[in-house]
Amino acid sequence: MSRKSKLFVALLLLPSLLITLVFYFIPAVMTAAMSFTDMDYRLSWNFIGWDNFKRMAQDFLLPRIMKNTLVYTFATLALFNVGFSVVLALVTSFVPERTGRIFQALWLLPRFTPPIVYGVMWMWILDPTRNGLLNSLVVASGGRPVNWIAQYPMATIVITNGIIGVSFGMIIFYSAIKSIPREFIWAAEADGASWLQQVRHVTLPLIRWPLLFVTAYQTLSLLTSYEYILILTEGGPFFATTVWSLYAYNLAFGGYFANYEFGYGATLSIVLVVLGTIASIVYWRVFRFREMMSEPKIEVM
Amino acid sequence: MAEIRFKNLTKKFGSVVAVDNIDLHIRDGELLALLGPSGCGKTTCLLMLAGIYKPTSGEIYFDDVVVNDVPPKGRSVGLVFQSYALYPHMTVYENIAFPLRIRRRPKDEIDRRVREVAKMAQIDELLDRKPSQLSGGQQQRVALCRALVREPDLLLLDEPLSNLDARLRIETRSEIKRLQAELGITTVLVTHDQIEAMTMAERVAVMRKGKIEQLSTPAELYRRPENLFVASFIGDPPMNLLRTQQSVENGRPRLNGGDGFVFSLPAEFEQSLAAATGRDVVLGIRPEHVKIVGRPGEHAVRGEVFMTELLGRDTLVDVRSGDQSIRALVPGDVPLEIGENVWLELQPQYVHLFDAGTEARLPDLDLAGSEAAAVP
Structure with missing residues (x-):
């Protein structure tokens, strides 16, 4: 390739490179640097070496938070973001197309809803008084009001996150199922497979790549997401629903008593980035994502 | 089973x-x-x-x-x-x-x-x-x-x-x-x-x-x-299908395909053509049943070679006759010039006749005969 065309390619790549640099790379580097400081509300860069990491190793809350994070991430992933979305994709691809599409559009609504609205809706549903939606049903059927969030905090955040998270997988799996040549399904049918057998032996193996992709993508996404937890439980009661990213957030910005522990918060964040990276590499290797990549359709370089 | x-x-x-x-x-x-x-x-x-x-x-x-x-x-x-x-x-x-x-x-x-x-x-x-x-x-x-x-x-x-x-x-x-x-x-x-x-x-x-x-x-x-x-649909190359008008001349049915294309049929065909009286008739003949002959004959029509395609074993010759285009499949490599005048023999026993309106086959001669014979 000539010098000139190399320059041209560089020029084309420049905008996205700049965006990545300014909004992703520099913040990551700054966070990494910040994790070696004891920065607080005064925002001074006072480097303290590995102290924050030592503190992390001794943080008595951390084992609990790590457990919360794992339970939250993998329960939401297994029950909703992958598990239930496969079920919904199968069902919506099996019913008449129009019905399926309408159902999917409805299920996508929370995605377009501001998180705070969605959160408040769940607050109303789970309200501990008899005015909450769930409790009004319980009372109507002769029961006593239940303090849902306090009694089932982990279930609450898994379900509320899962119901939104389902739609991503549902759409991707639905498209994948729809793009299976119908001869495969017909062949399985003619071979005598029941619907469930078709799903198990033909459909699921044929959407293996989307399944793995969504699993990997949603793992990372769940590891770092906390906004609905923040709105609904603020990580409580007493750290019962505090996940890693929320813990870092609370240390830096929030909680009932603002801490402004930017330094230690950054340390936790950077460790999460490293964990996420490791998880990605593991997925990349275990799921053999390279095999899924196709040759580019046009030759640029 | x-x-x-x-x-x-x-x-x-x-x-x-x-x-x-x-x-x-x-x-x-x-x-x-x-x-x-x-x-x-x-x-x-x-x-x-x-x-x-x-x-x-x-x-x-x-x-x-x-x-x-x-x-x-x-x-x-x-x-x-x-x-x-x-x-x-x-x-x-x-x-x-x-x-x-x-x-x-x-x-x-x-x-x-x-x-x-x-x-x-x-x-x-x-x-x-x-x-x-x-x-x-x-x-x-x-x-x-x-x-x-x-x-x-x-x-x-x-x-x-x-x-x-x-x-x-x-x-x-x-x-x-x-x-x-x-x-x-x-x-x-x-x-x-x-x-x-x-x-x-x-x-x-x-x-x-x-x-x-x-x-x-x-x-x-x-x-x-x-x-x-x-x-x-059946046959490769496909059957020649020529749309014609029927008439009778000297007691023999004739099919006029326009611009000088005229094909005379044996008198027996009258019976068969009667099923489509007053309507156009499609004359069908497979390319392999069209013979290229040197001189005029009883069942021959005159035409001009329009195109030839060597298919290997056979040659497909496209001939224009009046308004009609007729393809003949002849064995071997035939030395024909484009524009050359030829006579095409359409053997009556291989002719298929269809009603151009209903698209149905007109009753066959032998069949009509045997049906008549079958009546006690």
Whole structure:
């Protein structure tokens, strides 16, 4: 390739490179640097070496938070973001197309809803008084009001996150199922497979790549997401629903008593980035994502 | 084994009628072809036989049982697709074993039957491979094995040879035919390729727009097409079909094709043409029945060579005569110049006559005679 065309390619790549640099790379580097400081509300860069990491190793809350994070991430992933979305994709691809599409559009609504609205809706549903939606049903059927969030905090955040998270997988799996040549399904049918057998032996193996992709993508996404937890439980009661990213957030910005522990918060964040990276590499290797990549359709370089 | 019957069979997709009130009887052990252009309803028929589509109205009988509402797994049907539809994540062995595994047959029985059928199709060396590692012909055999492994009563083949190259197609054609005859299994072959239908099937149903245009043996289809569609569809190169007006001169029927094209028929044809009195007649003759002769004759028309194509063994000569274009298939490499004047002999015994209005075949001479003779 000539010098000139190399320059041209560089020029084309420049905008996205700049965006990545300014909004992703520099913040990551700054966070990494910040994790070696004891920065607080005064925002001074006072480097303290590995102290924050030592503190992390001794943080008595951390084992609990790590457990919360794992339970939250993998329960939401297994029950909703992958598990239930496969079920919904199968069902919506099996019913008449129009019905399926309408159902999917409805299920996508929370995605377009501001998180705070969605959160408040769940607050109303789970309200501990008899005015909450769930409790009004319980009372109507002769029961006593239940303090849902306090009694089932982990279930609450898994379900509320899962119901939104389902739609991503549902759409991707639905498209994948729809793009299976119908001869495969017909062949399985003619071979005598029941619907469930078709799903198990033909459909699921044929959407293996989307399944793995969504699993990997949603793992990372769940590891770092906390906004609905923040709105609904603020990580409580007493750290019962505090996940890693929320813990870092609370240390830096929030909680009932603002801490402004930017330094230690950054340390936790950077460790999460490293964990996420490791998880990605593991997925990349275990799921053999390279095999899924196709040759580019046009030759640029 | 089974015999199959369609009774007033209809399938609609919304307002589109894919299969239109068909009656058909497929004999036990027969290989019947459904032949027609794409969109004629042949694959829809096949999928209804498999139980994948449900008829909108009418009945399908397997022997004496109406199977309209019997799901595919309740029928004893093997299906081979044009694309083969081998499950890509399974090995050849697993593909063939699939219909048995689904039915929870004992492992040793599955193993025995898979190996048996694979041996018969000569793919027993390939059992550990994945479909993507096989050639088209091998994949085709695997698909056939998967359809045959549970010894179905009915074998359905959807364009089974279309994805094979020309040489392999000829081989596979005779192989499938031999296998079918050996197993004596009732078989329905769906194809748009007339050669495939003509060479493999005992009887062929030519379909168009959801209806069966003609059901007969391959030889009969070729010799005696019942209407213009079948006449134009069967035969390669296709039959010459010349639209003409009829008249009588000196007691002999004549067909005028415009701008000087005139063809005289023997007097006996009058009987036959009487069925279309006052209407245009289509004169059909196959290119192989048109002879190029040097001089005028009783059944010859004059024309000018427009084009010649050497096909290898034969030459296809396109001749313009008056307003008509007639193609003649002549053996060997014929030294003809473009623009050369020739005489074409259309032998009356090979002439097909159709009513241009109804598109139906006009009654045949000998047939009319024999019918008259049959009356006591």
